[in-house]
Amino acid sequence: MSVYELFGRLGIRDLGARRISTGASVPVLALLVAGAVFLAVGSLMSSTFAELTVSGVAQGSVFASLALALVLIYRATEVVNFAQGEMAMGTTYIAYQFTVWGLSYWAAFFATLAIAFVAGVAVQQLVIRPVQRKSVLAVVIVTIGLLSLIDGVVLWIWGGDPKFMPAPFGNSVYHVGGVTMSLTDLGTIAVSIATVVVLWLFFQFTKLGLAMRASALRPAAARLVGVRVNWMLALGWGFAAALGAVSGLLTEPNQFVLSPTMMQPILIYAFAAAVLGGLESPVGAVISGIALGVFLNLLGQYGGYLKDSALRLPVAFAVLLLVLLVKPSGLFGRAAVRKV
Amino acid sequence: MRAILGRLAICAAAAVVLALLPFTLSGLNQVLAARVALYFIAILGLNIVTGYTGQISIGHGAFMAIGGYTTAIMSADHHTNLIATLPLSFAIAFGCGVVVGLPASRLSGVYLALATLALAVSIPQLTLKFSHFTGARNGISVDGTVGYLWLYGVSWACAAILFVVAWLVLRGRTGRAFRAVRDSEVAAASSGVSLVLYKTLAFGISAAFAGVAGSLFVLATNGYAQPDEFSIFLSLYILIGAAVAGLGSLWGVMGGAAFVALLPNISQSAPLIRSIPVGGQDIAAGLVVVLVMLLLPTGLAGLLQRMALAASALRRRSGIPTAERG
Numbered sequence: 001m002s003v004y005e006l007f008g009r010l011g012i013r014d015l016g017a018r019r020i021s022t023g024a025s026v027p028v029l030a031l032l033v034a035g036a037v038f039l040a041v042g043s044l045m046s047s048t049f050a051e052l053t054v055s056g057v058a059q060g061s062v063f064a065s066l067a068l069a070l071v072l073i074y075r076a077t078e079v080v081n082f083a084q085g086e087m088a089m090g091t092t093y094i095a096y097q098f099t100v101w102g103l104s105y106w107a108a109f110f111a112t113l114a115i116a117f118v119a120g121v122a123v124q125q126l127v128i129r130p131v132q133r134k135s136v137l138a139v140v141i142v143t144i145g146l147l148s149l150i151d152g153v154v155l156w157i158w159g160g161d162p163k164f165m166p167a168p169f170g171n172s173v174y175h176v177g178g179v180t181m182s183l184t185d186l187g188t189i190a191v192s193i194a195t196v197v198v199l200w201l202f203f204q205f206t207k208l209g210l211a212m213r214a215s216a217l218r219p220a221a222a223r224l225v226g227v228r229v230n231w232m233l234a235l236g237w238g239f240a241a242a243l244g245a246v247s248g249l250l251t252e253p254n255q256f257v258l259s260p261t262m263m264q265p266i267l268i269y270a271f272a273a274a275v276l277g278g279l280e281s282p283v284g285a286v287i288s289g290i291a292l293g294v295f296l297n298l299l300g301q302y303g304g305y306l307k308d309s310a311l312r313l314p315v316a317f318a319v320l321l322l323v324l325l326v327k328p329s330g331l332f333g334r335a336a337v338r339k340v
Numbered sequence: 341m342r343a344i345l346g347r348l349a350i351c352a353a354a355a356v357v358l359a360l361l362p363f364t365l366s367g368l369n370q371v372l373a374a375r376v377a378l379y380f381i382a383i384l385g386l387n388i389v390t391g392y393t394g395q396i397s398i399g400h401g402a403f404m405a406i407g408g409y410t411t412a413i414m415s416a417d418h419h420t421n422l423i424a425t426l427p428l429s430f431a432i433a434f435g436c437g438v439v440v441g442l443p444a445s446r447l448s449g450v451y452l453a454l455a456t457l458a459l460a461v462s463i464p465q466l467t468l469k470f471s472h473f474t475g476a477r478n479g480i481s482v483d484g485t486v487g488y489l490w491l492y493g494v495s496w497a498c499a500a501i502l503f504v505v506a507w508l509v510l511r512g513r514t515g516r517a518f519r520a521v522r523d524s525e526v527a528a529a530s531s532g533v534s535l536v537l538y539k540t541l542a543f544g545i546s547a548a549f550a551g552v553a554g555s556l557f558v559l560a561t562n563g564y565a566q567p568d569e570f571s572i573f574l575s576l577y578i579l580i581g582a583a584v585a586g587l588g589s590l591w592g593v594m595g596g597a598a599f600v601a602l603l604p605n606i607s608q609s610a611p612l613i614r615s616i617p618v619g620g621q622d623i624a625a626g627l628v629v630v631l632v633m634l635l636l637p638t639g640l641a642g643l644l645q646r647m648a649l650a651a652s653a654l655r656r657r658s659g660i661p662t663a664e665r666g
Contacts, residue, residue, distance in 0.1 A: 082457070142630055155619025155622065265461075
């Protein structure tokens, strides 16, 4: 039996066929450059436009963290975690509890990330792994059950009333040449970027990161060289949960309140961003998340008929549907090739 | 032949029980039973598209909203007879289902799940945008009030009619095509089954069922159509009900519907869960669906089937009817 036959039996039909690249095509790059130029020119011409762009980037970076969490899980297990938003919401409540007990915001932040990581690993091992092989539908339904469960537990422990946390970045604002920027927005952007960079460094330059990438891309081959694939997938869920916690913790200072429903719209935006980015591409998720945040923010000011805030979610839905119909592989994904 | 007779007997018995049941129930319990009927219809519809055709939809609350608002608007603004609005809801929701299903037929798996979820989130928002039709947050109320017994009768009559419709659709050529699409799109297409046609058709039919369920839902919530009633959780509960019932079978649907409709009551009276002031219902729903998927992935229908198999195996092994063995 040749190596190729062996791979065939293990379910790897053709070596190298599922190479995941983050290389965007030329039109996509041109589109991004055009968008950046548009934002730069607009910001120079109008200070309102510049302010909206900055706060849009801040909102978008929250979408981006959650979208990245979805992408991490999708790449590893080809399922979408519908409970991702509620997991983020739940962990934010844990951080809130820490601040009530007297911890400073940042101590609570890092403690919560650790708890979220452990919770993510536990969820994958306890409820996702047993149904993972059955069908996409089974996993989808289990994550919906988790959504409901987490929602109920949070309501039970903390109730439905809005809660308030100390402002992590203070309330000061900066003025740069007539443009007013809040420190909260700048801090949100900085924390999201830092998280993404740390995660990228981890996946790119550590042995564990390599093993996790291998498990996601070629589970059978990874298993052959001695990687404990199941644990790597569980770690992937852990990282995704921690990333989700970051997005939840950054949503709170932007909305000023903490409520059980706070992550539901964010999850839809994150889905739209992840699909726009190609669902398999981490770079795509981050760029699309930020782009979506800016787009929705500008639409709210200059959108004419579409600027009604009730239309924010429908617009995100329209973006999602349009991408799925016109270019299902998104901006950065690879076209799915199915072998019959 | 014997199997069909047996099933007919079960259906007839169920019909008799349902016809006599309201006379033993109080008014509020009649509304509760009507709610079971409307969830029965919605889960039946979802089962057609998700269980039989294999297309995941997390957006059926959207079609329920469309049906519900159809009834409310027709009754409030045009004083249409409430029963006459039900076929209209069916038709309008069918149209909307086809419009959504046509692009959706290009999607599958998680992509379709995402698109339908976004649909379910968007529709209540749209009722806020077009507030002169829908009354925004306050919603819109039907013309006049409905009696408990009337509601019970209409709901179960619709459920019975639509059950027969579903059975007729699924037993013949169309049902075979649906199952072929579910089991292997490639094989179905190679055998001449048009994927676009049958996926869209399944979506349309199931949306029409959800539309009727939505109309009844509005009638069962004091005749009010409100955006908050059609939140994303409605869609999730229908899917949860379908999972509990067992996808791809008609016989567990009643159990799934009863579970969803009675969930608020169960969570108020069940031990442990009862002591939770808020959120108990969500916890119960979440726990049950996770446990069902882990322990009983084929749902109630699968459990019934397994019990029937075990019983017949037992009978065959002993050679005598089980009843005589004591």
